[in-house]
Amino acid sequence: MDNLLQRVKEIDIRQVARDLGFEIIQSRRMNCPFHFEDSPSLIFYPPPQNEFHCFGCGKHGDVINLYADTCKIDFKTALEELASRYIPNYDGVRNKNFRKVDIKSIYSNKPLPEKKFEFKPIYTEIYERFQTFCLSQPATESARKAAEYLRGRGIDDWTIKHFRLFVIKNYVATNEFLKEHFSLEDLKGSGIVNDKGNLVFFVHPIIIPYYQDGRIIYLQGRSIGNPPEGASKYQFLSGVPRTIFNIDGIKKLRPNSEVYLTEGAFDCMTLVKNGMPAVSLGSAKTFKKEWFKYFKKYKVWISFDNDEAGINGTKTIIEDFLMAGILAEKKDWNKGFKDINEYFGQR
Ligand SMILES: [Zn+2]
Known part of the structure; x- marks a missing residue:
């Protein structure tokens, strides 16, 4: 099964996008189906990375995520359908028709163009209160594992201090803390919570803050070791354009x-x-x-x-x-x- 997952992940993401009906420009970009836009900002990273990233809305994923999310089906169904279509000797059910996305409806049902992302000072406040809260929490098993993992990667105490890395020691408490102190609108705008209002760093408790002029302007989460199936190693803020680390x-x-x-x-x-x-x-x-x-x-x-x-x-x-x-x-x-x-x- 692991082997199948690996093989499906290696199916050229651009081929799948084309087969879904998308138009790929200059063999590496297309209009993002996940947010409204006029000029294409979704970029493909060809194999072996075989992933996509949208610089407009921050959506990121592999070939299975792309297929699942544009067809609005779950990861497992997407995996099976892709295997059925592209893996020559796949021995699962082979009766599925490959889906096509109704491109017109994707791009025409979008109402007005979304507002361009605009950074608000309150976001920095959210990121910094989040950091202070996490640092103030008592140690947990998860924190111990994170510290061990970081040491294993050669990230010593000096480095942790210098870059002010921190760990979400208690997901539920952190989630509650944020909602108590900030409006849902600001939290969503800052990208720290998803559409459902939950902290995006669910399986990514190690937090790497990005600073500009000494203030936090962006956050990146890292899983401890390998992420669970279907998740990626890193979690970025939702809908917030990425910036450079350690500028x-x-x-x-x-x-x-x-x-x-x-x-x-x-x-x-x-x-x-x-x-x-x-x-x-x-x-x-x-x-x-x-x-x-x-x-x-x-x-x-x-x-x-x-x-x-x-x-x-x-x-x-x-x-x-x-x-x-x-x-x-x-x-x-x-x-x-x-x-x-x-x-x-x-x-
Ligand atoms: Zn997008």
Whole structure:
């Protein structure tokens, strides 16, 4: 069964999108079916990453999530239907017709365009009260496991303190605390709760705060170890566009300084701990134009994971940087290491 899940996850997400009836532009983007928009902001990450991310509404997932959510069916049904259609010797039920999405209804039933996301100061207050509350809670089994997991990833006490990482020790109590202190409208606007009004970090109790000028402007959750089936390792705020992690860490460097750009936030933390100024894209490999300004004065070392997706992402991003007039180059740590943590962990 695990094997089937893996094989289905490897079905080219762009092929499935096309078969569903979506139009893919420049072989990597399309209009997002999950929010109203005029210009396509849903990006595909081709295999092996094989995921999508919408920079408009923040929706993110793999091929099964895409199929399930556009067809409005559950994960298991989506898995079976995809297997039935694309896995040659799948021995489950093989009578399902592949669904097509009624594209017209998706794009025309949308009423007025949604308002563009606008950051409100109250969101920072929500994120910071959330952090203070979590830090003030007594230790729990979940907190102990999180600490153990972080240590295993080479995230030591200095790093935890420096980046002010924290853990949701009690999901229910935290959820209640937020609702007691803030309006549901503000909580939803901040992306910290979902449409049902529940804290989005249900299986992602390790929280990585993103700061700008010392204030929290974004949050990212991480599961302890591998996430449960169907969930991803990271949970981002709902509907809030992502931003760069540790941007404060490179703001005051001298011109021509060398800075590192990583995929994962943990990689970034490891570099900083080892004396190298670094920022991270949270887990993505794509870059928004408005971020170039942070890098104008510097030389950028791209330090993505040493897998196929990371290597492809590196090529694209280096071209983008060079087009923006910023010197960027791939950093080869040491051949044979999967990522930065492994490199520093084993050195
Ligand atoms: Zn979207």
